[in-house]
Amino acid sequence: MNIIWIVFRKEWVDHIRDQRAVVSALANGLFTPVFMLAMVLLLGKTMLSFNEENPEPLHVIGQQYAPALMQYLEASNIEIVPASGDLAEEVRQGKVKMGLILTEEYAQAFREGRPAPVQLVMDTSRQSNLLVMNRVIRLIETYSRQVTSLRLMARGIDPLILMPLIPNIQDVATPQSSALLFMSMLPFFIALVVFSAGAGVIVDSLVGERERNTLEPLLINPVRRSSLLIGKVLTSFSFAVMTVGLSLFVFWLGFQVLPIEESIGFSMTLSASSMFFIFLLCIPETAFAAVLQAFIASFARSYKEAQTFLAVLPFVVGIPSVVLAFVPNPTDLLQVAIPGFGHSILSNRLLRGEPVTSLEVIVLLLTTLLFTAVFLWLAIRSFQRERILASK
């Protein structure tokens, strides 16, 4: 125990003095939340541009035949733009989002109470125009229904007879859960930080020790190799926990300080308590990451090789978490029990404000500790090999 403490203290001093490494590790930890916040703000802006407050242009030929319809559309925030020429061609080329063609026949039919033809020109293959197209169609249908009602009333018939059913839509998507569509990438980014934060420290303290020829003198001291390794792993682990904490804190802080609500148009709460709980969940995960990194680094033949291995690791572990943004959140205890993936599932739910059972937390904690113990044992075994001294 004493030896572990001695090694831990020395490694900390040694790494803190490596200012470039410390700064770059912290910058890495900060990059993630800053990137996430920037994404939230940017996506929010883009969503605002779809807001119905902005008038949408509609190019019309023959607007003089339907003054009432034009008035109705304009009242509904559609900008009527007089058009001429080949409207179909312009829509095809994407110069015009949508066109409306009215003829004299419209005016005549409308007056006589016959179905009046309205020709809409659109390109449904253009996804970006879908919103406008749907809106204009909906408006014309509504207008048509209003006219029907008026005509029925004129004939002494209750217009409600045409509405045997009234669909009453209840949208359960809270404003929060649509914002969480991109928020659900957060567990993936947390996983990236957890599995990369300690890499620099452990590579320096295992592979760097060998490359600077201090490993051999170190091993001549009458101490167990397991103590040396545990001291080193504890250093990278504690460093990583701090980086993860900082990263989460900055993310939370950004939500309190930045005008997130203004920018995305609805409020989104990120409570300090759920953020703290996510951080607590990250601690055992970071321990697992630290021993896994030590195990992998102990096999690297050089500094470069170790860095390459450990740079890939966060993505290998994190990729399954990306999927969580697009599928319903798993509740299968077996999936929750996978270290790394399980952490992403639970933090995803915490962010959504969904419940996390204590059974799930305990199971995940136990499997993580088990995996940590197994990989620690493997790392110690690897560190005890004779070949740890040789670079090949």
Next chain:
Amino acid sequence: MIQTEHLKKSFGKVQAVQDVSFTAQDGQITGLLGPNGAGKTTTLRIIYTLLKPDSGTVTVDGIDAVRQPLEVLRHLGALTEAHGLYVRLTARENIRYFGRLRGMEGEALENRIEELCKLLDMQEFIDRRTEGFSNGQRVKVSIARALLHNPQNILLDEPTNGLDVMATRAMRTLIRRLRDEGKCVVFSSHIMQEVSLLCDRLVVIAHGQVVLNGTKEEIRQQMGTENLEDAFVAAIGSAEGLEE
């Protein structure tokens, strides 16, 4: 006292040590002499327990190196072939770290560091970070690290390698001093003059095998030659790697 018997060690196809047996007594300087690649470093590494012999035995003060490596390490101090230091720590911090790992602490440790600092003439740089230290400065720090716990058995792998004339003389004085204190000193070198100058006992290794073993006098008689140099050349089969 260090005893090795029929040590064997190979790395894949390379037979680094094929048959090495010798005894290094307390109060004596034992020199391992051999050309590059002869197996000196490998032999020393087996003694300080970082390599396990494929066969053969090593005992240090009667303790078996394979079965009780930690106990053996408590009885020896070693200067390794490469003199690596933690570059972001000062020389003093480097030495202190190793002292702590050996269970030393507090005043006793600080006093001992101060003592070695004077002995090895390190006052000028002991509180500097070791980044950019000259070879001689690194050797001194490494030696201090190895002698910190005042070990009975001292292994030095080419201790004068890369040192200037003054530093080499100081190193030789130190080695003699350790001998006079009754320590068992083993040092390796590929420089014949150095070995014959310092050693009470010589072990000449070539191609992983001990080809000569004895005092200078014994070796001269054994080979029937006028001087040591001829004896070495006769034993090794060439003068290669033995000149300064």
